[in-house]
Amino acid sequence: MSLIGNLFCSTVGRKFLMAVTGLILVGFVIGHLVGNLQIFGHPDSINGYAQFLHSLGPLLWITRIGLLIAAVIHIWAAIALTRTNAQARGAQHYGVNRWIRAPFASRYMRLTGFVVLAFLAYHLAQFTLGYASSATFKGHLPEYTMASDFHIFGFPAVEKGHAVDDVYSMVFYGFQNPIISIFYILAVGLLTVHLLHGFQSVFHSFGWYSASWAPALRAVTIIFCIGFFFGNAAMPAAILSGWLKPAQGTNVAAQPRTALNQSP
Amino acid sequence: MVAGVSKNNISVTLRVWRQAGPGKPGGFVDYPAKNVNSNMSILELLDVVNDELTLKGEEPIAFAHDCREGICGTCSLMIDGKPHGPNQGVASCQTYMRSFEDGAVIVIEPFRAAPFPIVKDLVSDRSAFDRIQQAGGFITVRTGAAPDANSIPVPKADAELAMDAAACIGCGACVAACKNRSAVLFVAAKVSHLGLMPQGQPERDSRVLAMVNTADELGFGSCTNQGECSAACPKLISHDFIVRLNRDYLSASFRSAFCAHAAGSHAD
Numbered sequence: 001m002s003l004i005g006n007l008f009c010s011t012v013g014r015k016f017l018m019a020v021t022g023l024i025l026v027g028f029v030i031g032h033l034v035g036n037l038q039i040f041g042h043p044d045s046i047n048g049y050a051q052f053l054h055s056l057g058p059l060l061w062i063t064r065i066g067l068l069i070a071a072v073i074h075i076w077a078a079i080a081l082t083r084t085n086a087q088a089r090g091a092q093h094y095g096v097n098r099w100i101r102a103p104f105a106s107r108y109m110r111l112t113g114f115v116v117l118a119f120l121a122y123h124l125a126q127f128t129l130g131y132a133s134s135a136t137f138k139g140h141l142p143e144y145t146m147a148s149d150f151h152i153f154g155f156p157a158v159e160k161g162h163a164v165d166d167v168y169s170m171v172f173y174g175f176q177n178p179i180i181s182i183f184y185i186l187a188v189g190l191l192t193v194h195l196l197h198g199f200q201s202v203f204h205s206f207g208w209y210s211a212s213w214a215p216a217l218r219a220v221t222i223i224f225c226i227g228f229f230f231g232n233a234a235m236p237a238a239i240l241s242g243w244l245k246p247a248q249g250t251n252v253a254a255q256p257r258t259a260l261n262q263s264p
Numbered sequence: 265m266v267a268g269v270s271k272n273n274i275s276v277t278l279r280v281w282r283q284a285g286p287g288k289p290g291g292f293v294d295y296p297a298k299n300v301n302s303n304m305s306i307l308e309l310l311d312v313v314n315d316e317l318t319l320k321g322e323e324p325i326a327f328a329h330d331c332r333e334g335i336c337g338t339c340s341l342m343i344d345g346k347p348h349g350p351n352q353g354v355a356s357c358q359t360y361m362r363s364f365e366d367g368a369v370i371v372i373e374p375f376r377a378a379p380f381p382i383v384k385d386l387v388s389d390r391s392a393f394d395r396i397q398q399a400g401g402f403i404t405v406r407t408g409a410a411p412d413a414n415s416i417p418v419p420k421a422d423a424e425l426a427m428d429a430a431a432c433i434g435c436g437a438c439v440a441a442c443k444n445r446s447a448v449l450f451v452a453a454k455v456s457h458l459g460l461m462p463q464g465q466p467e468r469d470s471r472v473l474a475m476v477n478t479a480d481e482l483g484f485g486s487c488t489n490q491g492e493c494s495a496a497c498p499k500l501i502s503h504d505f506i507v508r509l510n511r512d513y514l515s516a517s518f519r520s521a522f523c524a525h526a527a528g529s530h531a532d
Binding site for chain 2: 002003006007009010011012013014015016081084085087088089090092093094095096097098099100101102103106107109197200201203204205206207208209210211
């Protein structure tokens with residue numbers, strides 16, 4: 001078989017593709033988290049950042065298409081391997097089924113994966129496309145005027161006085177809804193469980209794992225997963241609990257969500 | 265580890281999978297065994313039960329066995345949901361009755377996987393492993409006079425590691441324990457024990473490609489890095505060999521795509 005044949009048709013090749021695409025998606029969720037943590041800063045930060053991302057134009061679309069391809073390959077490989085594995089098990093099951101030492105997270109990869117996929121669809125519908133919670137979607141809210149210049153890595157990106165989408169308010173409105181907030185926290189929790197096995201598994205599938213540095217990899221994975229979960233959960237938790245108050249000059253400060261619901 | 269010696273006789277119930285032949289319907293049948301010498305192996309207990317069945321004119325339980333000293337890989341009992349029984353690093357033939365509690369119900373099943381069809385009762389056909397082995401589990405040796413011993417230097421660490429992999433007895437416990445019925449630990453052991461030695465280098469790439477692709481064709485599943493295989497392995501073959509196999513397979517795939525090939529030859 002050819003290289004492409006080996007990668008796309010063999011079990012080892014498909015696991016390699018899962019690992020590569022998984023790593024790309026992990027890279028994305030880390031960047032996504034770092035960008036979004038700016039919600040804890042001045043509204044200029046996250047609104048300026050969102051404006052900057054949109055100003056990238058073709059580069060943004062290349063990234064989006066790349067991520068979509070990675071997600072499609074990741075899910076396709078998962079489904080294809082799951083089918084192979086089900087066929088390999090055969091029709092007759094064991095009378096006694098037990099685990100010997102498989103790590104907890106590894107037993108529920110399919111379940112956590114599917115929940116994360118469902119969450120992803122909702123998340124995109126809510127914050128990217130505006131199909132869900134469309135009244136508070138960034139495109140439907142009055143624009144936000146930048147109070148200062150926004151710099152990214154020291155380079156000026158968005159000027160003071162520029163009118164931009166009010167992403168800050170959209171996130172606040174969204175997370176002030178308890179059902180949405182709790183769903184988000186639950187989903188990032190399951191994604192963390194997925195990564196707990198997935199992140200280490202990448203090194204197995206690449207052929208880079210060995211017992212000599214397994215404890216170090218385990219420690220890095222656990223620290224990463226704890227940081228990832230608390231970083232992501234902090235946003236809905238802080239907004240829902242009211243610990244994080246909306247900053248002045250934003251739509252959400254002018255018109256709280258409760259007032260929004262009462263207006264016709 | 266093999267369980268320590270005991271002087272107490274025990275009574276157990278064997279709940280054994282009985283199946284008349286390939287593709288026939290099967291089911292569990294209970295066989296009470298009283299006053300069992302706890303230092304007999306579970307295979308010896310099956311012998312005792314079979315003697316009684318034969319005297320009663322019933323069909324004895326078919327089970328695979330050969331050397332009974334843990335080195336041939338023929339015995340293949342799934343005991344209480346774990347290949348070869350409760351102990352670590354022990355084959356069924358060295359699983360002694362002292363490993364079980366008095367009054368225990370012991371569920372005994374054949375190793376199950378689509379590529380390991382059931383022949384009868386507890387016997388499954390593991391010749392799929394032979395076909396994987398035939399695809400590349402060998403080295404080319406020139407005929408003629410034997411070469412000088414030690415004429416090829418082998419680093420001690422490599423020799424030790426190769427020996428760890430070569431300890432695989434090909435019993436199929438890895439497949440039986442894997443939720444995906446992946447043969448990857450077996451393939452990894454065979455690929456690594458030859459791939460670590462200088463004598464195994466000429467076919468290193470073609471070996472790993474052929475053995476993995478043959479395992480796939482035979483219908484074995486994929487690895488999900490859960491480590492159930494090495495936990496069930498009677499020879500405790502390390503999961504690290506699977507990582508090595510992945511590395512070898514991927515580098516062989518990339519090499520075969522980017523290396524020059526002689527006219528008329530095909531990329532493997």
